[in-house]
Amino acid sequence: MEPLPRWADMVLTPLISVLLAFAISALVILAIGENPWEALKVMVAGALGSSYGWGFTLYYATNFVFTGLAVSVAYHAGLFNIGGEGQAVLGGLGVALACLFIPWPHWSLALIGAGAAGALFGAAWALIPAILQARRGSHIVITTIMFNFIAAALLNHMLVNVLRPTGSMDPATRAFPPATHLPTLSQMAAGLGLDWGRHTPANVSLFVAVLACVLVWLLIWRTRLGYEIRAFGKSEPAALYAGISPTRITVLAMLISGGLAGLMAVNNVMGEAERLVLNAVEGAGFIGIAVALMGRNHPLGVALAALLFGFLYQGGGTLALFTQIPRELITVIQALVILFTGALDNMVRMPLARLFALHRKRGA
Amino acid sequence: MSIVKSLLAGVAVLGLVPVLAPTPAHADPALVFDLGGKFDKSFNEAAYRGAERWKAETGGTYKELEMQSEAQREQALRMLAQTGSNPIVTTGFAFGEVLNKVAPDYPDTRFVVIDTAVDQPNVQSVVFAEEQGSYLAGILAAMASESGTVSFIGGMDIPLIRKFECGFVQGVKATDAEARVIVNYTGTTPAAWNDPVKGAELTRAQKGQGSDIVYAAAGGTGIGVLQAAADEGMLAIGVDSNQNHMHPGQILTSMEKAVDNSVYEAFRLGVDTPPGVKLMDLASEGVRLSMDEHNAPLITDEMTAALEAATAAIVSGEIAVHDYMTDNACPVR
Numbered sequence: 001m002e003p004l005p006r007w008a009d010m011v012l013t014p015l016i017s018v019l020l021a022f023a024i025s026a027l028v029i030l031a032i033g034e035n036p037w038e039a040l041k042v043m044v045a046g047a048l049g050s051s052y053g054w055g056f057t058l059y060y061a062t063n064f065v066f067t068g069l070a071v072s073v074a075y076h077a078g079l080f081n082i083g084g085e086g087q088a089v090l091g092g093l094g095v096a097l098a099c100l101f102i103p104w105p106h107w108s109l110a111l112i113g114a115g116a117a118g119a120l121f122g123a124a125w126a127l128i129p130a131i132l133q134a135r136r137g138s139h140i141v142i143t144t145i146m147f148n149f150i151a152a153a154l155l156n157h158m159l160v161n162v163l164r165p166t167g168s169m170d171p172a173t174r175a176f177p178p179a180t181h182l183p184t185l186s187q188m189a190a191g192l193g194l195d196w197g198r199h200t201p202a203n204v205s206l207f208v209a210v211l212a213c214v215l216v217w218l219l220i221w222r223t224r225l226g227y228e229i230r231a232f233g234k235s236e237p238a239a240l241y242a243g244i245s246p247t248r249i250t251v252l253a254m255l256i257s258g259g260l261a262g263l264m265a266v267n268n269v270m271g272e273a274e275r276l277v278l279n280a281v282e283g284a285g286f287i288g289i290a291v292a293l294m295g296r297n298h299p300l301g302v303a304l305a306a307l308l309f310g311f312l313y314q315g316g317g318t319l320a321l322f323t324q325i326p327r328e329l330i331t332v333i334q335a336l337v338i339l340f341t342g343a344l345d346n347m348v349r350m351p352l353a354r355l356f357a358l359h360r361k362r363g364a
Numbered sequence: 365m366s367i368v369k370s371l372l373a374g375v376a377v378l379g380l381v382p383v384l385a386p387t388p389a390h391a392d393p394a395l396v397f398d399l400g401g402k403f404d405k406s407f408n409e410a411a412y413r414g415a416e417r418w419k420a421e422t423g424g425t426y427k428e429l430e431m432q433s434e435a436q437r438e439q440a441l442r443m444l445a446q447t448g449s450n451p452i453v454t455t456g457f458a459f460g461e462v463l464n465k466v467a468p469d470y471p472d473t474r475f476v477v478i479d480t481a482v483d484q485p486n487v488q489s490v491v492f493a494e495e496q497g498s499y500l501a502g503i504l505a506a507m508a509s510e511s512g513t514v515s516f517i518g519g520m521d522i523p524l525i526r527k528f529e530c531g532f533v534q535g536v537k538a539t540d541a542e543a544r545v546i547v548n549y550t551g552t553t554p555a556a557w558n559d560p561v562k563g564a565e566l567t568r569a570q571k572g573q574g575s576d577i578v579y580a581a582a583g584g585t586g587i588g589v590l591q592a593a594a595d596e597g598m599l600a601i602g603v604d605s606n607q608n609h610m611h612p613g614q615i616l617t618s619m620e621k622a623v624d625n626s627v628y629e630a631f632r633l634g635v636d637t638p639p640g641v642k643l644m645d646l647a648s649e650g651v652r653l654s655m656d657e658h659n660a661p662l663i664t665d666e667m668t669a670a671l672e673a674a675t676a677a678i679v680s681g682e683i684a685v686h687d688y689m690t691d692n693a694c695p696v697r
Contacts, residue, residue: 059435149553156521156552164523166692169457169480171522199442201435272435275461278522279399279554282433317432321440330432 004353010301014294014341016348018308021336028332034325046318047311053318055186055200059272060284061303061310062202065209066264067288068306069216070122070257072297074140076220077253078233083129083144084261085285086151087122091262092269093155094121096163096276099176110180115208115266122262123255125151130254134247140254148285159278172277182271203271212260213299219256229253261285287313290334293342305341312337393418393631394427394449396440398456399554406583406604407623411455411478413605414627426631437462445470451488451637453630454478455623457524463487474637476630478623479524481641488637490626492644494524495531496678497619497651498579499685501601502535503674504653505577506543507667508599508616515546515575517566517589519582520556523689525549528581528603528619530694531685537696538683539670545697546570550585560588567592567600577601577616590615599662606654616662618654625650647679 004013026036047053067084074081081087098117104110129143159171168174184203189196220226232239232249240246268280287309294308295301316330340348395415397408415426427449429440437459444452445466450473454463457480467475467484474486481489505514516532518525533545548566550556563585567578578593579601580586586603587610593600594611602608602618622644630637644650653671655663677683686695 056435056439153552160522160526161692164692167689169523169689170460172461175461199438268434277434277458279434313433317436320432321429321436321443 004349004356008352008356009349010296010298013345013348013352014296014301014305016352017340017345018337020348021333021340024336025329025333028329029325032325032329034323039319039323039325042319042323043311043315046322047315051186051195051197052200053314055184055197055202056314056317057307057310058185058202058206059200059267059310060313061306062206062209062267063264063284064287064291064306064309065213065303066267067261067284068291068295068302069212069288069299070259070261070264071288071292072295072299072302073216073220073229073260074253074257075292075297076226076233077229077249078236079130079133079250079253079257080141081126081144081254081257081261082141082289083126083147083258083285084288085281085283086144086148087125087258087261088264088281088285089148089151089155090125091118091122091265092276092280093158094118094262095265095269096173096176099180099270100163100173103177104179107180107182111182111204111208111266111270114180114270115263118262118265118269119259120262122265123259125262126254126258127251130251133254134250156278159276163276170277173275175275176270180270181274182266184271201272203267205267205271208263208266210303212263213303216260217299225252261288287334290338290342293338308337309334391448391450391635392424392426393634394429394444394452395627396444396452396454396459397428397430398454398458399431399433406586407621408455410605410621410623411453411627414624415453415631417624418628418631422632424631434458438466441466441475442469445473450474450635451476451630451633453627455627456480472635474630474635474639476626476637478626484639486639488630488639489641490644491641492621492623492650493646493685493687494527494619494621494651495534495685495687496646497621497653498528498531498581499535499538499678499683500646500653500671500674501579501617501619502532502537503539503670504535504617504663504667505532505579505601506536506539507664507670508662509540509543509577511574511576512540512542513544513546513574514577515548515567515570515573515579517563517570517578517580517582517585518547518549519551519585520554521549521552523692525581526694527688528579530688530696532579533694533696534685535674544574546573546575550582557583557585559585560591563588564592567598568596571596571598579603579619581619602654606656608654608656608658612658613661615659617659620652620654622650622652646675 029036029039047057070084071081094117095114098114129140132138132143133140163173164171165174182203186197186200228244228249232244269276291302291305291309295305312334319325453476455478459477460480460482463475463477463482467487471486476488478490481491516529536543536545550559550562567589577599580589581603590600590610594614599616601616604621606620607618608615688694
């Protein structure tokens with residue numbers, strides 16, 4: 001069968017999948033006796049209907065861009081990194097330590113320094129599974145998922161026993177010093193004289209995320225290392241024959257992947273909470289898998305998918321906050337989106353390809 | 365056009381447009397639950413019961429919200445304050461930091477936070493002396509134990525639960541200095557609050573090490589602990605709410621925190637809820653051991669006398685139960 005045109009592959013297929021997922025979600029909402037149209041309106045109004053909603057949607061999307069890119073880079077090397085969650089937890093620890101113990105003169109330097117610390121911690125957390133995979137053949141899916149639990153336990157220990165101020169009930173660090181507070185998008189808009197998204201957490205990290213998308217694209221498709229990563233991911237024996245070292249590529253790809261997941265902490269820890277809390281990552285590491293799947297491991301696709309999941313998160317949160325629809329339903333909608341865009345991809349793709357082939361034949 | 369209109373209507377309904385949200389003359393109270401907490405059969409559910417009791421008695425209505433993510437805390441509190449909810453009761457220490465940010469912006473709104481202290485002129489902080497109630501539970505456990513070994517199962521390993529643990533161990537040791545206390549925590553992630561299977565496993569493991577009394581301070585996980593203790597012929601001690609009825613005759617007592625009363629009081633007093641720290645201890649009956657027909661056969665006269673003596677001594681200050689929170693350490697193990 002002839003391949004789909006590129007735009008249909010990148011845009012049309014996921015779009016139809018998402019619409020199908022929403023259609024089934026509507027049936028589920030009907031089944032619990034609520035009005036799906038009203039629910040959709042609440043979601044859209046809550047997530048996209050005001051600058052306030054956008055402020056949250058973009059904040060969540062920023063998280064998902066980082067974890068989505070993390071999963072994609074590893075995926076190009078044929079590695080399934082399920083450890084984004086743990087790597088982002090460690091990234092949070094790195095960012096928190098950098099913000100608390102280094103006296104930064106200005107937020108821009110703090111962003112660079114703390115971002116580097118977060119990426120370093122995240123990368124270090126991915127290093128051990130990478131070496132175990134490369135040297136011992138311990139499956140990366142198993143080891144990275146186990147490392148998520150170790151990361152949770154480590155963070156718990158650090159927050160409860162080491163970093164928590166005495167007498168504080170909350171297992172969290174003290175607030176970061178004001179010099180490390182990142183400007184939010186609303187503050188930046190206010191600087192331009194615009195009243196945009198007051199009290200929303202979207203911050204300057206959004207631009208870091210966009211930059212990360214560009215850099216990952218350059219890395220994967222425009223550098224020698226990226227070529228080696230892709231070659232290794234497509235066929236290990238062929239890569240070996242071409243003189244590419246599997247150990248080196250496995251370790252490097254996982255370091256970059258872990259570093260991207262760790263970098264997420266500049267958004268949620270430094271940008272939003274301005275202190276490290278126990279529940280900082282909130283599953284963004286796992287959402288990253290869905291984002292990468294849906295974005296077909298392309299940075300542009302990842303960015304768009306992250307936006308969609310940001311919308312689902314914020315819209316879904318609004319839905320659960322202000323209607324009688326239970327929050328579990330949001331999980332159902334997210335699961336359906338993942339199911340249709342990831343697992344049932346060919347269900348849409350094949351008929352679509354046939355349709356295009358038919359059209360082309362008529363055209364010719 | 366109609367789509368735009370309905371979108372705007374949606375936005376207005378959600379109170380996302382501050383200008384459109386004047387404070388109504390009669391304010392409804394609001395109750396905010398922490399992440400996924402509402403029906404945990406324990407702490408959050410006690411808050412819910414308090415609100416429902418107020419509703420049943422006064423016929424009033426109240427708003428309730430359950431958090432979906434960390435970033436939403438501030439959003440939810442601002443939304444409630446802007447739409448005129450007053451007072452706003454939040455359950456759980458995680459709201460402490462957020463209230464420091466939000467409360468100053470709404471000086472006419474009264475906030476209540478349970479389980480942590482927030483120093484703002486319009487916030488009432490309800491803190492419980494869990495160590496005192498747990499101390500009494502420890503006395504009872506030491507007296508009821510035949511093996512000389514008792515045990516504690518905590519939920520997630522956080523300071524609050526260590527406060528329970530420390531009080532319990534102190535009570536046990538004060539009664540029987542030779543007694544051994546086995547301590548286990550269910551986990552280090554929020555899943556530890558709702559893992560009855562693991563709670564049951566830990567209980568059996570503690571039984572294997574000789575424990576015959578187990579105290580569970582573990583939210584929903586405690587249900588598994590109580591069940592396993594009943595199956596294994598141990599005695600259990602429940603927590604937060606009176607759980608004696610769950611396995612009559614096999615639950616020694618429950619260490620109740622009067623979360624429901626504090627929510628009820630705040631709702632009843634409305635905007636007149638006094639700010640400042642409200643200490644819920646033995647003296648104010650904010651913490652106590654449940655005694656009812658379900659555990660009456662287990663409680664001897666000797667135990668009752670010991671509890672009464674200890675309660676009087678704690679209230680008078682003669683016995684000072686160490687609070688883990690003051691120095692992040694426990695004097696006994």
